[in-house]
Amino acid sequence: MKLGEAEHRRELRSYYWGFAGAVVLTAFSFLAALWQPFGPFVAYCGLGAFAVAQIIVHFRCFLHLDLTRQKREDLQLLLFTFLIIAIMIAGTVWILGSLMDRMM
Known part of the structure; x- marks a missing residue:
């Protein structure tokens, strides 16, 4: 068997x-x-846990991201991207909530 094989x-x-894993987590x-x-x-907490587990499965199995030294920079870049997206979503929800309070 060759190395590439x-x-x-x-x-x-x-x-x-x-x-x-993705099929099983989706079914659950x-x-x-x-x-x-x-x-x-409890159902919402379970859905959140299954969503996080599915994200981990996708990162590990499809994107081949793990905690080795070589791939750590890719993981940090991905986590920083999620942080920026979370800040944008939280800011949008905060602004829309404030506007709703002012209009009521």
């Missing part, structure tokens, strides 16, 4: 595990939304 198999295995999310035995708050 082994790497190709490892990458395909990562994609298969990522796809299976739908089940948590449809079947709420402990009330809506």
